[in-house]
Amino acid sequence: MRQLTYDGVPIPGLNDLVRTAIRLHPAPGMPRPDESHFGGPLLWPSDEPWPECPVTWPPDPDASDDAWPGGHPLDEPVPAMVGAAQFFRDDFPELPFPEGTDVLQILFCPLEHDTPYHRGPAVRLVWRDSGEVGDIADPPPAPEDAEAAYLPEPCVFEPCSIDELPRLCDFPPETRAALGIPEGASEDPEGWPELDHYAKIGGWTAWHAADRVDLGCRECGAELRQTIALATEEQEVGCGCGVDEDEPAGWAFGDRGVLNIFTCPTDTRHPFKVRIA
Numbered sequence: 471m472r473q474l475t476y477d478g479v480p481i482p483g484l485n486d487l488v489r490t491a492i493r494l495h496p497a498p499g500m501p502r503p504d505e506s507h508f509g510g511p512l513l514w515p516s517d518e519p520w521p522e523c524p525v526t527w528p529p530d531p532d533a534s535d536d537a538w539p540g541g542h543p544l545d546e547p548v549p550a551m552v553g554a555a556q557f558f559r560d561d562f563p564e565l566p567f568p569e570g571t572d573v574l575q576i577l578f579c580p581l582e583h584d585t586p587y588h589r590g591p592a593v594r595l596v597w598r599d600s601g602e603v604g605d606i607a608d609p610p611p612a613p614e615d616a617e618a619a620y621l622p623e624p625c626v627f628e629p630c631s632i633d634e635l636p637r638l639c640d641f642p643p644e645t646r647a648a649l650g651i652p653e654g655a656s657e658d659p660e661g662w663p664e665l666d667h668y669a670k671i672g673g674w675t676a677w678h679a680a681d682r683v684d685l686g687c688r689e690c691g692a693e694l695r696q697t698i699a700l701a702t703e704e705q706e707v708g709c710g711c712g713v714d715e716d717e718p719a720g721w722a723f724g725d726r727g728v729l730n731i732f733t734c735p736t737d738t739r740h741p742f743k744v745r746i747a
Contacts, residue, residue, distance in 0.1 A: 476659065481648045487641075488633050491673025492564055493709050496718045499626035503606050506561045508669075508700075508719045509622030512553040512575050513598075516605040522548040523579035525592040534593055535688050535741035536585040549613040551577035551594055554622055554721075555700065557671070558600070561627070564671055566697065566738045571597040576698070576731070580612055580620035587683070588746035590723050591620040593731065595742060619722040632709040635663050636674040639682040666705040667728050669719075671698060675730050677747045685732055689740040694732035697742075702726045 474484040501507035503514075514520065524530035526548060527541040542548045557565055559572040567574065579592035612621055638651070638658045649659055665676045675682070675696050685694045702722045706713040723729040724746040734740035 476649060477661065481645070483642070483644055483648065484635075487635055487645065489636075489673050491632050491634050492562060492629050492671040493632050493711070494669040494671070495628040495630065495711060495713070496625035496669055496704070497628055497714065498718055499624060501556075501624055501626050504558075504600070506557045506627055508555050508625040509553065510556065510624045511606070512556055512577075512609070513573060513600055513603050514553075514575070514607045514609070515603045516607040518607070520607060520610055521551045521577055521594055521596070523551060523581070523592050524594050525579065525583050532594055534744045536587060536743055537684075538583070538585060541583075549579055549581060549616075550610045551579050551592075552612050552616070552621060553609060554578045554591075554593075554620075555698070562629075562671055566733060566735070568597050568738050571599055573598055573600045576700075578620050580616035582617060585744075588724060588744070590729060590744075590746050591617070593729075593742075593744050595731070595733075597738065619720075621721070623718065623720040625718050628711075630709050630711050632670075632673070634665060634673045637665055637677050638662075639677055640674060664707060666707045667701045667726075668704050668707075669699060669701045672696065673699070675699070675745070675747055676728060678727065685743060685745075687734040687736065687740050690734065690736050692734055692736045694743055695735050696730055697733045697738075698731040700729040700731075702728065 473480045496508050501510035503511040524533035525541040526544050529538050555576040557574045559567050575596040577594045583592045704713050704716050727746050730745045732743045
């Protein structure tokens with residue numbers, strides 16, 4: 471890769487900040503349980519209990535590490551989750567699949583949950599070996615009081631790759647210094663490439679409505695890394711591909727924001743975090 475420049479000046483270390491994201495380009499479709507998708511049927515074993523919301527009180531160990539101030543009482547019925555997304559390793563080898571797994575399943579509790587960082591659905595991640603799934607379960611109905619914004623429409627993917635540079639809050643100190651950014655500045659440098667909203671794997675976080683805070687791993691202290699971004703709106707920027715429908719999944723997070731899932735680069739099974747930005 472050629473040396474990247476800013477305002478015509480080569481900046482040491484700038485190339486190292488480039489991350490290649492897989493933009494998903496979700497489009498309405500009718501996916502099968504053995505396909506990657508948003509909102510379609512999950513490859514869920516019929517002999518495995520369907521998951522309930524992990525944000526109970528006290529929280530389930532599978533809940534995201536988001537400083538939950540409360541949750542569903544364990545002496546009352548706990549809402550069933552709904553399938554939000556599914557990714558197979560054959561389609562998306564860029565995901566950090568733990569050894570012995572080849573599918574990532576993302577489920578939502580489609581009710582409003584509050585953390586110190588955002589308001590939105592509770593999230594559960596399931597990494598599994600698809601070869602161990604025999605008969606497939608029929609999911610239970612969504613809770614009667616589910617938020618429509620957290621019940622995705624079925625979508626298939628038309629992915630492409632796109633190189634991204636971070637927002638200012640993700641700059642390392644040496645990049646700030648090389649660009650002459652003063653201490654306390656909060657705006658991206660003038661003319662810096664836009665980082666907008668779209669569903670993707672990897673890449674950088676498009677921080678807009680939230681601050682970048684508390685993204686250390688509770689287990690090992692490593693800095694968590696963005697793994698999945700689920701966008702309210704598919705903005706037509708960056709990759710050059712067309713966008714036929716700007717809200718294909720029909721979900722909405724925060725103020726038309728993006729639900730970002732962060733996992734530990736040391737061990738994906740360490741507690742994950744969610745930020746809506």
